[in-house]
Amino acid sequence: MLEITLRHAFPGFMLNAAIKAPPGVTVLFGRSGAGKTTIVNAVAGLLIPDEGRIASGDWVLLDTGRGIRLRPYQRRLGYIFQEGRLFPHMTVRQNLGYGAWFAPKDAPREKMDHVVDMLGIGPLLDRRPAALSGGEKQRVAIGRALLSAPRLILADEPLAALDEERKAEILPYFERLRDEVSIPILYVSHSATEVARLATTVAVLESGQVVRQGQAAEVLGDPAVLPMGAREAGAILTARVVAHHSDGLTELDAKNVPLFLPHIDRKPGEMVRVRIAAHDVMLSRNRPEGLSALNILPGVAQEIHLGEGPGAIIAIETQAGRLLARITRRSVQALELVPGAQVHAIIKTVSVAPSAIGGGGPEKR
Numbered sequence: 456m457l458e459i460t461l462r463h464a465f466p467g468f469m470l471n472a473a474i475k476a477p478p479g480v481t482v483l484f485g486r487s488g489a490g491k492t493t494i495v496n497a498v499a500g501l502l503i504p505d506e507g508r509i510a511s512g513d514w515v516l517l518d519t520g521r522g523i524r525l526r527p528y529q530r531r532l533g534y535i536f537q538e539g540r541l542f543p544h545m546t547v548r549q550n551l552g553y554g555a556w557f558a559p560k561d562a563p564r565e566k567m568d569h570v571v572d573m574l575g576i577g578p579l580l581d582r583r584p585a586a587l588s589g590g591e592k593q594r595v596a597i598g599r600a601l602l603s604a605p606r607l608i609l610a611d612e613p614l615a616a617l618d619e620e621r622k623a624e625i626l627p628y629f630e631r632l633r634d635e636v637s638i639p640i641l642y643v644s645h646s647a648t649e650v651a652r653l654a655t656t657v658a659v660l661e662s663g664q665v666v667r668q669g670q671a672a673e674v675l676g677d678p679a680v681l682p683m684g685a686r687e688a689g690a691i692l693t694a695r696v697v698a699h700h701s702d703g704l705t706e707l708d709a710k711n712v713p714l715f716l717p718h719i720d721r722k723p724g725e726m727v728r729v730r731i732a733a734h735d736v737m738l739s740r741n742r743p744e745g746l747s748a749l750n751i752l753p754g755v756a757q758e759i760h761l762g763e764g765p766g767a768i769i770a771i772e773t774q775a776g777r778l779l780a781r782i783t784r785r786s787v788q789a790l791e792l793v794p795g796a797q798v799h800a801i802i803k804t805v806s807v808a809p810s811a812i813g814g815g816g817p818e819k820r
């Protein structure tokens with residue numbers, strides 16, 4: 456477990472954060488100016504904080520109290536930046552080899568063949584970066600980071616420069632990285648989809664402080680946090696693919712609750728994570744009859760978070776997992792919703808976008 460404790464003052468800004476990053480992807484999530492890059496820079500060794508300790512067991516990168524400050528090149532980190540930052544004059548193969556060049560000779564390392572295979576970059580090995588798409592460059596950058604035998608991977612908004620199509624192309628590779636490689640990954644993001652798809656752990660930052668951290672499903676399902684604001688709120692369900700039906704629907708099993716979604720490209724038996732946006736969930740006190748929606752989940756209302764505007768976010772505990780619903784305050788009153796109230800959550804099948812569905816993630820471990 457990587458443990459990070461930092462205190463650092465800039466004029467008008469104070470970072471005072473403690474983050475625990477277990478194996479998997481730990482997403483640093485927060486608005487612009489919350490302090491994410493400052494934390495990444497401190498971990499990378501590009502910023503020496505006023506006070507701090509960054510360590511994983513007996514591997515200590517920084518301990519200001521003991522005067523330990525490893526230099527950036529001593530830290531054994533793999534970086535994946537927004538833009539791939541590949542060397543333009545080198546082929547893909549040479550770029551990949553460059554990562555391995557700096558790895559200590561005795562370090563346990565990923566095999567080139569395995570990395571090339573995992574990232575699907577075999578056909579690109581003899582090309583130079585100018586002949587790669589943005590998504591391909593990013594896959595090579597992931598490979599180069601992995602082949603440097605890092606003890607930690609830092610990914611600072613690695614998808615931010617890509618369009619939606621390219622993001623969708625790269626996300627599965629980050630999922631594989633999370634699920635197949637045992638290196639902790641510290642991942643900075645603004646995007647709700649990325650957090651929902653990738654995060655094992657989420658640390659939410661606000662004005663230099665960690666206001667909430669924990670397992671992704673817990674943090675994203677907490678209506679008191681809503682780091683993206685109420686409009687972007689959504690919870691994560693984990694489910695197994697059961698079958699693809701001839702009418703274009705895929706049937707999932709979420710803890711013995713059937714869920715129907717538009718066709719998803721995963722094999723029966725595979726685990727998936729599904730982000731259910733709060734605005735796609737309606738609530739009813741009685742079990743609705745004669746409704747076209749296929750997904751009707753009985754549950755119990757938990758926290759009720761009233762916004763400043765007309766909206767409210769309700770957390771509902773269902774057998775399939777925790778859901779969030781965004782409804783009006785007026786509906787909260789009309790339904791007489793209070794914590795403990797029995798409700799039915801209605802998820803409109805077609806509204807779940809393919810980008811909201813990702814590989815199984817940490818539950819598979």
Ligand SMILES: Nc1ncnc2c1ncn2[C@@H]1O[C@H](COP(=O)(O)OP(=O)(O)OP(=O)(O)O)[C@@H](O)[C@H]1O
Pocket residue numbers: 465466468485486487488489490491492493494
């Ligand atoms: N070198 C510096 N000198 C003074 N202030 C700084 C410096 N670097 C960052 N800051 C301030 O610290 C705060 C946190 O910045 P930081 O870049 O960590 O935020 P962020 O969460 O990464 O934002 P973004 O998502 O926009 O990249 C901001 O108010 C920023 O202006």
